[in-house]
Amino acid sequence: DAGVTQSPTHLIKTRGQHVTLRCSPISGHKSVSWYQQVLGQGPQFIFQYYEKEERGRGNFPDRFSARQFPNYSSELNVNALLLGDSALYLCASRLQETRSYEQYFGPGTRLTVT
Amino acid sequence: DQQVKQNSPSLSVQEGRISILNCDYTNSMFDYFLWYKKYPAEGPTFLISISSIKDKNEDGRFTVFLNKSAKHLSLHIVPSQPGDSAVYFCAAAGGRGSTLGRLYFGRGTQLTVWP
Numbered sequence: 001d002a003g004v005t006q007s008p009t010h011l012i013k014t015r016g017q018h019v020t021l022r023c024s025p026i027s028g029h030k031s032v033s034w035y036q037q038v039l040g041q042g043p044q045f046i047f048q049y050y051e052k053e054e055r056g057r058g059n060f061p062d063r064f065s066a067r068q069f070p071n072y073s074s075e076l077n078v079n080a081l082l083l084g085d086s087a088l089y090l091c092a093s094r095l096q097e098t099r100s101y102e103q104y105f106g107p108g109t110r111l112t113v114t
Numbered sequence: 115d116q117q118v119k120q121n122s123p124s125l126s127v128q129e130g131r132i133s134i135l136n137c138d139y140t141n142s143m144f145d146y147f148l149w150y151k152k153y154p155a156e157g158p159t160f161l162i163s164i165s166s167i168k169d170k171n172e173d174g175r176f177t178v179f180l181n182k183s184a185k186h187l188s189l190h191i192v193p194s195q196p197g198d199s200a201v202y203f204c205a206a207a208g209g210r211g212s213t214l215g216r217l218y219f220g221r222g223t224q225l226t227v228w229p
Contacts, residue, residue, distance in 0.1 A: 042118070094215060106157050107156055
């Protein structure tokens with residue numbers, strides 16, 4: 001079975017621009033979470049979505065938004081990009097029906113803001 | 115506010131010996147803990163987890179120990195192999211108002227296993 005997939009792999013944007021990152025969860029997984037990993041830090045939680053609804057939000061500004069589609073894939077949108085948004089953006093999926101906390105991560109999208 | 119801390123940024127161990135990676139947490143409401151391994155240019159890979167009702171969980175060469183009173187957990191790798199060289203992240207979950215989809219990560223420990 002395919003794991004979590006993310007696109008694009010790498011992206012270079014200019015300050016002030018907008019970016020959209022995409023994620024497809026493992027087949028059968030209905031919950032998707034997004035994380036930001038800045039160099040030298042651990043992943044920081046941004047959002048969780050389940051059944052197209054936001055189920056949790058981390059301490060990120062309103063410039064960050066996301067949505068989940070009927071096929072459980074998800075998009076992360078970031079507006080008015082800042083240099084500090086340069087990071088690896090990770091998507092993770094889990095089997096919502098279980099009480100398990102295990103999440104399975106994709107390879108990430110490396111965003112560079114210049 | 116770093117609720118999960120990995121105070122050793124790096125660890126170097128000889129092949130065949132034991133690797134011990136440590137993690138501390140501050141939120142007493144956490145009730146589930148996980149270890150992830152990350153290679154460059156890849157996402158974190160789930161390794162092993164432990165519920166707060168247990169003090170030990172073992173899976174092959176990997177064992178996680180949990181000391182709730184000290185708010186401390188550790189990952190033991192025995193025997194260590196060169197392929198284990200990676201960044202290891204400790205993560206925690208649970209707590210008041212928490213969502214099952216949210217993990218709190220430490221900053222990671224770079225493990226290097228040399229021949």
